[in-house]
Amino acid sequence: MFSFFKSKQSTSAAEARAAAQSAMAVRGHFNADRLPASREELGLPASGGGLFLGFVPPYANFQSVADGLNRVASSGTTTTFAALSSTGALCSGGTSTYCGAESNDREGSFLWLSDEIVDQCEIHSIDLKLGQGATVGERVSKIAQELKGINPSFPINAHDTFALIFCDGLSASEGFLMRAWYESQRFPCLALGGSAGGKLDFSATYMHNGQRVLTGQAMIIFCKVKKGIRFSPFKSQNFVPAGKSWLVAEADPVARTVTSVFAEGAKTQRFMTALAAHFRCAESEVEKNLVGHTFAVSVGEEMFIRSIAALGADKTSFFCDIEFGDCLHLMKVTDFITTTQRDWQQFLSGKGTPIAMLLSDCVLRRLGNSAVLGRADFFADTPAAGLSTFGEILGIPINQTLSALTFFRETANNNDPFMSAFPVQYSAFSKHYTQRALQRWITHERHAGRHDGAGAEIRAHGAAGYRYATVVGNRLPPTGRNAFAGHVADVRCRCVGQSLAEFPGQSGCRAG
Numbered sequence: 001m002f003s004f005f006k007s008k009q010s011t012s013a014a015e016a017r018a019a020a021q022s023a024m025a026v027r028g029h030f031n032a033d034r035l036p037a038s039r040e041e042l043g044l045p046a047s048g049g050g051l052f053l054g055f056v057p058p059y060a061n062f063q064s065v066a067d068g069l070n071r072v073a074s075s076g077t078t079t080t081f082a083a084l085s086s087t088g089a090l091c092s093g094g095t096s097t098y099c100g101a102e103s104n105d106r107e108g109s110f111l112w113l114s115d116e117i118v119d120q121c122e123i124h125s126i127d128l129k130l131g132q133g134a135t136v137g138e139r140v141s142k143i144a145q146e147l148k149g150i151n152p153s154f155p156i157n158a159h160d161t162f163a164l165i166f167c168d169g170l171s172a173s174e175g176f177l178m179r180a181w182y183e184s185q186r187f188p189c190l191a192l193g194g195s196a197g198g199k200l201d202f203s204a205t206y207m208h209n210g211q212r213v214l215t216g217q218a219m220i221i222f223c224k225v226k227k228g229i230r231f232s233p234f235k236s237q238n239f240v241p242a243g244k245s246w247l248v249a250e251a252d253p254v255a256r257t258v259t260s261v262f263a264e265g266a267k268t269q270r271f272m273t274a275l276a277a278h279f280r281c282a283e284s285e286v287e288k289n290l291v292g293h294t295f296a297v298s299v300g301e302e303m304f305i306r307s308i309a310a311l312g313a314d315k316t317s318f319f320c321d322i323e324f325g326d327c328l329h330l331m332k333v334t335d336f337i338t339t340t341q342r343d344w345q346q347f348l349s350g351k352g353t354p355i356a357m358l359l360s361d362c363v364l365r366r367l368g369n370s371a372v373l374g375r376a377d378f379f380a381d382t383p384a385a386g387l388s389t390f391g392e393i394l395g396i397p398i399n400q401t402l403s404a405l406t407f408f409r410e411t412a413n414n415n416d417p418f419m420s421a422f423p424v425q426y427s428a429f430s431k432h433y434t435q436r437a438l439q440r441w442i443t444h445e446r447h448a449g450r451h452d453g454a455g456a457e458i459r460a461h462g463a464a465g466y467r468y469a470t471v472v473g474n475r476l477p478p479t480g481r482n483a484f485a486g487h488v489a490d491v492r493c494r495c496v497g498q499s500l501a502e503f504p505g506q507s508g509c510r511a512g
Contacts, residue, residue, distance in 0.1 A: 024116045025356035025407070027385040029091055029099065032060035032106040035068040039075060042110070047077055049115035051223060053358065054083035055090070055387040056206075058199045059103045066208035069110070074210065079112075080121045081210040082221060084166055086387035087197030087363040092379040097359075098366060101388065111385035113356055117407055119226040123209045124150045125217050128173040136176065136253050136323075143173070144180040152222045158422050162190045162231060162405065164221040164358070168214070169195035169205030169390035172256060174397040175321040177218055182430040189222075190422065192233055192403055194360035194389035205390065230408045232351065232416050233394055236343040237305055237401040238365075239294055239331035246274055246328050253321040259314065261328070271316050278330070287311050292333040294400055297326055300428040305331070307364055307399035319364075319391060319399045323436055336369040337376055340402065344378065347406075350415025354379075356407045359386025360393070364400045382406075395429035 026043050036042045044052075052073040056065045066083040074081050088101030091109035099107040126146035133139040154161075165181075167174050174195060181187060196205035207214040225231060246261040249268040260268045272283050279289040290311070295318075296303040306328065309317040322328070348354070357379055366373065366388045378384075384404075392403040408414065418425060 024114050025383040026110075026112045026114075027091055027093065027356075027383040028110055029089075029094075030054075030069070030108050030110065032057055032065045032108050035065065036072055039072060039077075042072060042112075044073065044112055045114075049078040049080070049118075051080045051113045051118045051121050051221070052082070052110065053112075053385075054081075054108065054110045054208075055086045055385065056083060056108050057089060057099065057105050058085065058087055058101055058197065060106060060108065062206040062208075063213050065108065066206075066213065070208065070210060073110075073112070078115075080118075080123065080221075081208075082123060082166075082219065083208040084196045084387055085169075085198045085204075085206040087200065087390065088366055088388040090359045090361055090384070090386045090388065092357075092377075092382055092384035094377070096374050096376050097378045097384070098373045098376060098388075101366070109385040109387075111356070111358055111383070113358075113407070116226055117229055117356060118223050120154050121221060121223040122153060124152075124220045124222070125209055125214055126150065126220070128168060128171045128177065128216055128218055130168075130171055130173070130216050134254070136321075139173070139176040139254065140180045140183070143177050144184060147180055147184050147186070150186075150220065154222075154224055156187060156189050156222070157224075158189050158426070159419070160227075161222065161224045162192070163187060164223065164405075165191050165193040165393050166207055166219045166221075167193075167195045167391075167393075168207070168216050168218070169197055170202060171195070171216060171218075172321075173218070174391055174393060175253070178393065178396050178429075179433045182433060188426060190231070190233060190395075190405075190419075190426075192360070192392075192394045192405055194387075194393050194403065195391040197363055197387055197389050200363075202390075225407070228410045230351075230410050230414060230416065230419070232347075232406055232408070232419050234344070234347050234357075234404040234406050235302075235394055235401060236340045237303075237398075238334045238336045238339040239296070239303075239305065239400070240334055241296075241303065242293065242330040242332040244278055244330040246271070246330075248322060248324055248326045248328060251322045251324050251326070252315075253323045255317070256309070256319070256321050257315040257317045258322050258328075259316075270314065272311070272313050283313065294331050294333075295328045296331050297432075298329065299396060299432050300425075303329060303331065304394075304396060304398045305362075305400040307362075320397050326436060333368075336365070337372055340376070340378055350413070351406075352408050352411055352414065354382045354406050354408055357382050357384035357386075358405045359384055359402065360389050360404065361386065361402045362392055362398075362400045363388045363390060365402065368400075395425065396432055 028043055030036060054069045056062050062085050070081045073079055089099040089109035090097050129142040133142050196207050198205040207219045209219055248258055249262045250259040258271050261271050261274050263269045275286045276283045281289055295306045297306055307319045309319050392398050392401050394403040
């Protein structure tokens with residue numbers, strides 16, 4: 001099955017060929033066990049370029065399906081091909097945007113963006129250096145070295161170039177990659193995408209770059225749109241602030257765990273204890289009370305979800321990296337379908353009619369709203385396709401969010417607050433990592449030399465991937481200064497000539 005723009009009716013073969021020749025974008029389904037034998041069967045024109053993205057269902061043979069799609073989509077053309085494993089494909093135009101993801105489901109989806117939309121594109125891949133580097137700084141440094149090897153063949157201009165970033169879904173490296181991305185100062189464009197999905201046993205995820213299957217890597221697709229085309233990111237998450245936040249006292253960003261948070265009077269307490277106190281329940285009942293809730297960090301005026309992977313008495317693991325000094329905001333759920341539809345209509349205001357849409361949707365949205373997926377017919381009038389992921393990227397990594405890239409024709413009346421102020425948005429994403437470093441220093445200074453409830457000094461957290469020394473009074477001993485190398489020193493360099501008051505860190509978050 002394939003679809004052109006708003007077309008939902010069957011057509012003759014001649015009409016289908018004519019429609020394919022004139023289509024700017026095509027979205028459609030395929031059966032992973034019975035792949036189309038030609039571009040015509042996919043609804044694509046016989047020739048042309050552009051970008052073809054395939055989304056493979058979790059229980060299909062990924063390499064076989066990706067190779068088969070590649071042979072068909074790329075045959076006799078200049079089309080750039082890529083594919084990803086999914087935890088269920090997405091495709092608009094049917095009764096539901098969500099394809100099945102069970103062991104017997106073989107329905108995948110694809111999105112083809114013609115060369116009337118994507119004028120130039122090229123695929124790069126980098127090694128995520130899994131298992132190399134015990135600290136955050138070491139992991140970021142190794143990935144930064146990989147990024148140095150990427151040299152796009154065309155100039156990057158924020159208004160006509162974007163980067164699709166897809167990661168091995170089991171690498172837990174999205175945060176390290178995006179920090180290295182901004183620190184490189186080489187790619188001043190919108191970056192979005194996500195982590196490849198797969199079976200829920202988390203056994204493997206896969207990507208295909210048109211040449212081979214990739215694992216343990218990131219696939220980066222730089223795209224330059226044709227003159228007269230605009231693009232803009234769409235973000236929807238059905239959660240709102242619940243009016244409570246905690247400042248993280250001890251965390252391991254490599255393992256993505258949180259152990260303790262700051263309470264009143266600069267004391268620290270286990271995260272589980274803090275949650276039990278908030279919900280006024282026993283610790284054994286916290287998990288039940290967290291149903292309908294999640295967490296988020298703030299970037300500018302936006303909340304970016306940080307979902308719990310496993311709740312533990314001593315340590316709680318997340319699907320994104322959390323660091324000492326981060327502010328975790330408690331969020332409460334809203335209606336999935338109503339919120340997504342409302343966000344979409346608000347997003348479209350002043351932008352015109354969308355001509356295509358690439359979807360990255362968190363698997364937790366699929367799992368948490370399974371009862372209503374059958375009537376979640378989002379973006380029905382737009383050629384839209386994508387995948388349920390193990391994590392999304394929109395500037396920075398996020399969870400439990402629909403992150404999408406939407407394309408429009410350029411008009412004199414385009415009104416896009418996000419892209420019109422993209423330098424500000426880019427700065428907010430980049431500053432997120434700088435502010436985290438600064439917040440660690442501010443939090444450390446604020447609580448230095450104070451004591452927890454047991455009378456022990458609040459110490460540095462070696463388990464967090466940093467070699468913090470014990471604080472003595474309000475000063476660091478010489479060993480402590482050395483131990484902060486690459487963290488505090490970095491913050492001090494960034495703050496030369498500016499007072500700490502000019503760096504508010506993450507506003508609204510206080511101990512307790």
